Amino acid sequence: MMNFRHLLYDYLVSVGLSDTSAKYLNMLLLSIVLLILVFIIDYVIRKVLVNAFNAFAFRSKSNFDNILVKNKVPRNIAHIIPLLIAIEFIPIVFSDFDYIENIIEKGLKVFGIILTLWVVRSVLNTLKDYLKTVDRFKDKPIDSYIQVFMIFAWVIGLFSSFAIVSGISFWRFVTTLGAASAVIILVFRDTIMGFVASIQVSINDMVRIGDWITFEKYGADGDVTEINLATVKVQNFDKTITTIPTYALISDSFKNWRGMSQSGGRRIKRSIILKATSIKYLTNDNIEKLKHIESITTYLSQRQKDINISNTEKNIDKSVLINGRNMTNIGVYRKYLQTYVEQHSAVNKDMTIMVRQLGPTAQGLPLEIYCFSSDKRWENYEYIMSDIFDHALAAVPYFDLEIYELSAGIID
Template identity: 40%
Template sequence: MSEIINETKIDSNFIDKWINEMLLNLGFSENIILFLKISTLTVLAFVIARIAHHVAKKILVRTAERAVKRTKSKYDDYIVNRKLLSRTSYLIPAMVIKPFIDWIFKDMEDLNLFLHNLVSVYFIVIILLMIDSTLKVVQDIYATKPYAKERPIKGYLQGANLVFILIGILTSISILSNVELLAVFTGLGAIAAVLLLVFKDTILGFVASIQLSVNDMVRLGDWVSMPSHNADGDVIEMTLNTVKIQNFDKTISTVPTYALISESFINWRGMKESGGRRIKRSISIDMKSVHFCTPEMIDKFKKVRFLRSYIDEKLEELKEYNQQFDIDESSLINGRRLTNLGVFRKYMESYLKHHPHISKDMTFLIRHLQPNEKGIPIEIYVFSDDTRWAIYEGIQADIFDHILAVLPEFGLKVFQFPTELSTDAGHLES
């Protein structure tokens, strides 16, 4: 083998001498001959490199991509989609040009070294692009797993990619400046404060991504509300620096990842997983319409399906109580009596317990709130058995439609500002 190499060197030296002598005989100076020789070989090197890259990319890579698409596995398709093979083909031109540098610039040590360093930096850039594609392939494959939404790794992969880029930059600086890599790392401490300032958001985002993942605070597909950032919708993407939330009006809110750690937000995942969504709404009753039930009203309530058993049991209970304490029932304020508001509250309780879309296993309250200038708020605090937004709103609307319709049957009125006052207020504002 060594003999063949020696013979090749002898032949190349012979060719160089022959070309030089021929050009000298034609009247060219040595400087012009050197310039022509370098120019010609440089153009030749780039042409060969271009041809090699074309063959690698148009023939080898495309053949490999067609073969990959014919396979049954979907995983290798991600390699093609993320252009890993295409980016690998860019190594070919550098591999072709590198030996030409030694041949063309063998007598120019400084230029030879500089060009070798440039080629090395080119190699590093292509390798970084290949690493980027590889990490994206890993992300695509991981996204097909059922647990990917619960444990997203995109932030970690972006962090790893950032580390590789920093190493690549430092290595390139080391190569171009002819300084050992260890010395570059040592000098890095002097600019650490600048790097921390430049990459502040990235560092905070990386730490926040770890906390969000470890504590299972946010997943892809979660419904989150963050009023401080005008965000209310589903999480569609989580990266190292940002979390994208598609609001219900189809706009996109971009929230810094670390904001989910430093600020408060609501994650509605618990509501979805529980299978029930809270209905918490009150209606104000005019206090002037609250009174004791008359015998006519009691006879009327006995005909109501949801009240029949309650009225009979309650009347028996009140009768026993009043007799036990010898209550004079000629005065309405003596003893215990039914009120229209109490009967209405019991009606709503029974009505909602028989409602097909109200959960019986979760909190169930029909309660009075503190009376105020708008009357007595009667609050319904129950859970629907369907968490879908449109259906939930329909259930809630049907319940309060019914409440407003049946209130007059109990002799009750809803409190609202008189129309005259509203008109007068409108005139005053205008």
């Protein structure tokens, strides 16, 4: 290239150009030649490298190389060699113009820093996409760590670029910025808080991608789809997207339903409110009538026998029904519901099953069913719960009980 420059210069002088004109035209022609050469080399290397990666990815069983190609890693790497060639030949092309050589050389070095950051980013994106295909890392906040690394990389790249342009050494430039550290911390406050929060979230295993969370403060109720440095994305069940600041996960209270998802069932906890005035003692005739309900026939017979023996031994006057021991319609109904829920095919028998009374209210007496459905999927869970309460509500009249309803007169 050096010999070609001299030959071209001698030729331009020989055709009658002045020394200055010959130098300018020589520089211009050599710049065009170098530019064309760099573009040709870049095109050839890019084609060869990309085709080689595609061929290797096609034969390979791993999908990592496919993701490398998808994120343009070979394409970005291919630009490095032409850049090095350009930097190598710039002093020759602009040997007579030190000022222009200095500017272009600095510009190419800055571009080299940017190109390096592009390569690093594409490699990290490849790593992120690959780890998301690995079961162990699917629910980890990989995005947060990559974003933190890239922020530091861009900051170092920015400082290096300023150092190159200004001619100051990198460490001296960084030291000079030490006085402005308070401003830098203020500018990157949310980023720093998000970084600390994402580490705590990961270490304490508070939230994973795929978890169902409820965050009332931000109106979020759905599945976590992404955890990055600044925000957590939640796809709500109505298909809307809610973004939550990452640091809010450690500063505010939210509900994570992962424990329910990993357990053996999903909790059913709902009450039927019965009219207090419909609650009464059962007579023998009432009991005989209820014995036709097969699931509690044995219970009623045994219970009636025990009560009669107890009342006889104590010489209880049963001419008044309140005396001694008695069965009530709400007690028998509660036992019936307990038996029904225990026998329900969709209820997990290994988890708590309970039918209990809650404290009386102005509306009546709540009778709560507490159990866990074996199927945790939302649609099926709602169906199972509805099926149980359909039956429970329809069974109320058989026990001479009434469900509380607000009368039309009170509404008016």
